[in-house]
Amino acid sequence: MKILALLLFFTCLLSTPSDKEEQIWVDNFESTEMSDWHGRADDFRDIYKINTTADSSYLSARSEGSDNLIIKKVNIDIAKYPYLNWKWRARTLPIEGDESEKSKCDIAASVIVVIRASKWRPQSIKYTWSTTLPKETRSESPYAFWPARTDIIVMQSGEENLGKWITEKVNVLEHYKMFYDKKKVRSKDIEAFVIMTDSDNTKSLSEADYDDIFFSKN
Ligand SMILES: [Ca+2]
Numbered sequence: 001m002k003i004l005a006l007l008l009f010f011t012c013l014l015s016t017p018s019d020k021e022e023q024i025w026v027d028n029f030e031s032t033e034m035s036d037w038h039g040r041a042d043d044f045r046d047i048y049k050i051n052t053t054a055d056s057s058y059l060s061a062r063s064e065g066s067d068n069l070i071i072k073k074v075n076i077d078i079a080k081y082p083y084l085n086w087k088w089r090a091r092t093l094p095i096e097g098d099e100s101e102k103s104k105c106d107i108a109a110s111v112i113v114v115i116r117a118s119k120w121r122p123q124s125i126k127y128t129w130s131t132t133l134p135k136e137t138r139s140e141s142p143y144a145f146w147p148a149r150t151d152i153i154v155m156q157s158g159e160e161n162l163g164k165w166i167t168e169k170v171n172v173l174e175h176y177k178m179f180y181d182k183k184k185v186r187s188k189d190i191e192a193f194v195i196m197t198d199s200d201n202t203k204s205l206s207e208a209d210y211d212d213i214f215f216s217k218n
């Protein structure tokens with residue numbers, strides 16, 4: 001899995017956040033540097049850019065026939081901070097994109113949590129804004145082969161909310177327990193966060209914006 005290969009380069013450990021904090025930020029994109037983010041390929045800065053308006057700054061992605069992604073190392077225990085919060089706005093959907101099929105595996109927008117596991121068994125959960133799959137679809141990435149695993153949950157679908165900022169909140173801990181058939185989880189770390197606006201398989205155009213990504217206790 002390509003994400004695993006990327007992760008092997010980012011071996012620096014972050015300090016564990018204090019449990020007293022109510023939120024742990026991944027990014028609000030108010031800095032224009034993006035210095036904590038790395039790309040699958042060097043041209044990621046051509047695809048993922050900070051856009052600044054009078055009110056705020058946000059991440060803006062424009063992917064044309066590319067599968068580049070960006071990844072940030074984090075260290076967040078989802079047993080303590082189970083909720084992932086973010087805002088996104090899909091602007092252009094890849095034509096006939098279907099993230100459950102290899103030949104059409106493109107999405108306007110996705111956020112992916114990479115779960116700490118054995119390096120031989122990379123595990124992640126991917127939340128998508130799908131072109132064609134209905135909301136709440138559960139699927140698996142066609143590019144993750146056993147023992148690697150990427151489960152997919154479709155959050156938004158098609159043009160219903162195209163062009164609108166949508167705020168999302170998911171319980172990653174509950175999704176992890178559901179996908180891995182766990183009854184109780186005392187501790188489980190997220191070790192990286194990935195953003196992907198993807199268009200290579202359909203050879204089309206994907207555009208989306210992202211902002212205010214954080215984990216919270218409630
Ligand atoms: Ca922002």
Ligand SMILES: [Ca+2]
Nearest residue numbers: 105106198201
């Ligand atoms: Ca793709």
